[in-house]
Amino acid sequence: MRDEELKVELLCRGMKVPEQAWSYYKRSAGFPIRFGDTLVSVPSLGKYDRYSFVEASPYSITRSDGKWLLLKDGEVIREVDVAEVPGFYEKLSSDGVEMRRIFQVCGWDCVLTGVVQSCAYQRRGTQCRFCGTIYNPAYEGRLDRKTPQQLAEAAEAAVEHGIKHAVITSGVMPTPDRGARLLLEAAKAIKERVDIPLEAELAPPQDLTYLELLLEHVDSVSINIETLDQRVREYACPDKSNIPYEEYFAAYELALEALGENQVNSWLIAGLGESDEAIIEGVEELAERGVFPFLVPLRPTKGTGYESTPPPSPERLSTLALQAAEVVKDFGLKPEKNKAGCMRCSACSPVRDFLKLV
Numbered sequence: 001m002r003d004e005e006l007k008v009e010l011l012c013r014g015m016k017v018p019e020q021a022w023s024y025y026k027r028s029a030g031f032p033i034r035f036g037d038t039l040v041s042v043p044s045l046g047k048y049d050r051y052s053f054v055e056a057s058p059y060s061i062t063r064s065d066g067k068w069l070l071l072k073d074g075e076v077i078r079e080v081d082v083a084e085v086p087g088f089y090e091k092l093s094s095d096g097v098e099m100r101r102i103f104q105v106c107g108w109d110c111v112l113t114g115v116v117q118s119c120a121y122q123r124r125g126t127q128c129r130f131c132g133t134i135y136n137p138a139y140e141g142r143l144d145r146k147t148p149q150q151l152a153e154a155a156e157a158a159v160e161h162g163i164k165h166a167v168i169t170s171g172v173m174p175t176p177d178r179g180a181r182l183l184l185e186a187a188k189a190i191k192e193r194v195d196i197p198l199e200a201e202l203a204p205p206q207d208l209t210y211l212e213l214l215l216e217h218v219d220s221v222s223i224n225i226e227t228l229d230q231r232v233r234e235y236a237c238p239d240k241s242n243i244p245y246e247e248y249f250a251a252y253e254l255a256l257e258a259l260g261e262n263q264v265n266s267w268l269i270a271g272l273g274e275s276d277e278a279i280i281e282g283v284e285e286l287a288e289r290g291v292f293p294f295l296v297p298l299r300p301t302k303g304t305g306y307e308s309t310p311p312p313s314p315e316r317l318s319t320l321a322l323q324a325a326e327v328v329k330d331f332g333l334k335p336e337k338n339k340a341g342c343m344r345c346s347a348c349s350p351v352r353d354f355l356k357l358v
């Protein structure tokens with residue numbers, strides 16, 4: 001099996017992780033492994049009972065003679081790398097908070113934080129049906145809110161321990177900035193303290209002034225439209241779908257103007273109930289605007305509205321990723337030029353890997 005295909009298999013089917021590996025596990029959403037130059041954030045089952053679809057997965061990981069081995073149906077299929085737990089996790093901020101509660105490693109050499117972990121839609125009971133954020137505060141005592149000072153100190157410590165880029169995100173706020181103001185404070189504090197490429201992940205602010213200000217302090221942005229099929233979007237995002245597509249497009253234009261090519265992306269989720277054609281139309285719509293279509297498979301999370309929906313099959317995701325890669329190539333987008341965040345890391349999406357095949 002080619003590396004790209006193995007990545008898709010792992011993204012769609014997940015992997016069982018035994019007790020011995022959990023001390024290496026650094027965040028709750030995905031277990032990062034690497035083989036060759038392929039990085040995968042694998043939905044995993046073990047310490048956290050988060051993804052029940054992984055129970056049926058034939059894949060597991062084990063450690064033997066100091067090596068990490070990936071198994072399928074109990075047979076070793078290849079050796080993989082698993083990153084060490086970073087040293088900054090045990091350090092304390094000046095107000096005494098363990099830094100693992102402030103920033104968590106995401107992918108290989110990236111850290112991620114929810115500046116505010118909760119969301120206005122969640123408080124109204126209208127959160128996006130795929131969103132696993134509700135799980136986050138329960139994991140490893142994560143903080144719901146981080147101060148700019150805590151974030152700056154933890155980012156600095158992370159860089160000292162080899163971290164190369166960072167993502168800051170927030171739940172959507174019920175204000176015209178929709179959360180951008182909090183990200184702005186965080187980005188300013190981090191950048192004043194340490195030179196680290198930074199991505200902000202956010203909903204498009206209703207008042208674009210906040211985005212304009214934020215763009216002065218970040219290197220790239222992820223403004224996630226999730227699906228361009230409005231029927232599916234209304235079901236998947238009962239409240240967020242009220243944000244008109246035009247507001248996304250205006251935010252993309254502004255961000256591309258400020259940050260330049262290859263610094264703007266949007267997550268597209270395969271498996272919400274849309275057709276293949278709708279996905280590819282969405283990919284084209286984004287790529288034509290200069291926005292990288294960060295196509296990911298649905299990760300049905302326990303406790304969410306999609307918990308009993310299976311992820312897309314590996315065959316479906318491979319076909320879509322290949323088509324998406326062709327579109328990306330046609331529009332001249334180059335994810336390897338991205339400075340920070342998900343597009344640079346790409347552990348959750350196969351599109352960048354499939355670009356090698358087109």
Ligand code: SF4
Nearest residue numbers: 106107342345347348
């Ligand atoms: S692609 Fe984004 S969310 Fe996924 S592991 Fe990398 S930085 Fe984290």
